[in-house]
Amino acid sequence: MELNREQLLAAYHQMRTIREFEERVHREFSSGSIPGFVHLYAGEEACAVGVCMNLSAKDYIASTHRGHGHCIAKGCDVKAMMKEIFGRKGGLCGGKGGSMHIADMSKGMMGANGIVGGGPPLICGAALTAKTLKTGGVAVAFVGDGGFNQGTTLESMNLAAVWKLPAIFVLEDNGYAESTASSWSISGEPVKRAAGFGIPGEQVNGHDFFAVYEAARKAISRTREGGGPSFLHFKVSRYFGHFEGDATTYRGAGEVDKVRAERDCLTLFRKRVEGAGLLKADQLDTIDKEVAALIDAAVAEAKAAPEPSAEDLLTDVYASY
Amino acid sequence: MSKKSFRQAVNEALRDEMRRDSRVILMGEDIAGGMGAAGEQDAWGGPLGVTKGLMPEFGRERVLDTPISESAFIGAAVGAAATGLRPVADLMFIDFMGVCFDQILNQAAKLRYMFGGKATVPVVIRTMFGAGFRAASQHSQGLYPLFAHVPGLKVVVPSSPYEAKGLMTQAIRDDDPVIFCEHKAMYDDQEDVPDEPYAIPFGEANVTREGDDVTIVAIGRMVKFANEVADKLGKQGISCTVIDPRTISPLDRNTIIDSVEETGRLVVVDEASPRCGMAADIAALVAQDAFKALKAPVRMVTPPHTPVPFSAALEDIYIPGVPRIEAAVRAVAGQA
């Protein structure tokens, strides 16, 4: 299905926002302004955006520890996200969650997750709600190649198939789980693994926004129309370390530079839309500037925001107690 | 003897036991690292570098990287232990016990009892715990009391590099399942540690300070804070005994009771949640066995009953620190 001009601009805007957000978080982390464990999504933008452009507000996603991109693609407020990552008042989770637990239920974003394989069971639940209450919604579990070996992921795929849930399992295979190569850790072919559960799936170039969008569109409509769970296997790369501070000595020399030069999703997108005369370079340059200004403002506001107050420590544990 | 970090101390104990006994193997996610990758092998040595250097010495056959499948590999360590190996499995963060607790709670802990003594399960599960890293609710918990709750498991919470080396050596030589809980904020702590192997027996507390007025029992990282308080208050006329139980299961009941018999006052400091935790457990023990000696109500110094927050400002309030321990000691000593 052809994307119109507005949709193309929106797709580029989101991918650029994620890239700019992550590069900025990388710099802020290096200079010591951001604490904790931070996992960056740069390089994988086409996956989150290509999938989430096929979702609406009533649909849910569950993310991983590498959650900023999914958050932005699902429409979370970028400034509140930045405050959250800085651990400040006004953050998306009031400063209690941080990067690894960033979430916004009102946007259908069920959270980044500190537990590998934590998301897929939750997504079975969200899909069950959609099915039971007949909301017409679907639920998407993003899983890394490492998370694809977790029992909870495999059990969830079986459960979703048995219950014919409107659930989509998205494997973001960025080649590594921490320092371990996915070519070693995943035995067998992911698409065949899904087929073993009776779930149809497809392997897709995760650097190519258009390929991701089209595969996700087909899979999500099939599932939305009552076809049961679907599976997508995106082959992609991450640009930064596993977490901020990882020296990435396990990667081959020049590996990342090569991907950045040859397969960067933003570059590929620009080539394609400019080449086909769909969008003009200056339209995209304008977006780059807008996004840079937005992220500057987000960081400035996050730094200026107050710390949470002591009383906040004790709230939100229970609905009532 | 030389200055060593907590990280080096654990690494040395693992290395020495692997040299001594070829049945000792290691397994865990990225404990060497670089598996299947084009770059450096042994790239990680675990997320905080504790097992670095062991794979080059002992090879991939004895230092096994695993997929992210904790139920499978923690269970495999238990099964291997029951059948002739002595595995040390790395359950990276204690919070991840949630994905594999069955293999620990229903398998490792109970095989021997259920089989009428006919199984021996010499497995060690190493795991990081503790707040202070801004690592938020799922990477900061002090869940070790959950293990102490389960009969059949031994639970170690070392308080310094010296302790860590001797207790890890004992853990590997021990014939029961041992959960070895390392505080992630202590890996760079340094002290003199012997170069040669030594084992610290389980169930024997270490008295780190001796005093007459107040007994402080502290666990893991809290021992350091308790010592600080004891040193400070000692100069102000409140003399404290500080007890580090070293192992919370078995627990050295006698050292605690004997001390409270003398001081009549108890403060328990624990980084775990307050409900059904070690502080409550030790307080109950003293209430039952040394009630007559008590001159003041027992004080527990713990975090509040909440998950660990991300925000630095909130996490600093969450962690029981020197000021709260000091206030509790002053309160039981009647000098609040």
Ligand SMILES: Cc1ncc(C[n+]2csc(CCOP(=O)(O)OP(=O)(O)O)c2C)c(N)n1
């Ligand atoms: C249950 C559990 N085990 C281990 C970890 C530690 N851990 C965090 S991320 C990660 C690697 C995940 O790899 P992958 O699923 O491929 O996602 P990626 O980091 O590549 O996005 C590991 C082992 C964890 N957080 N939770």
Ligand SMILES: [Mg+2]
């Ligand atoms: Mg990965």
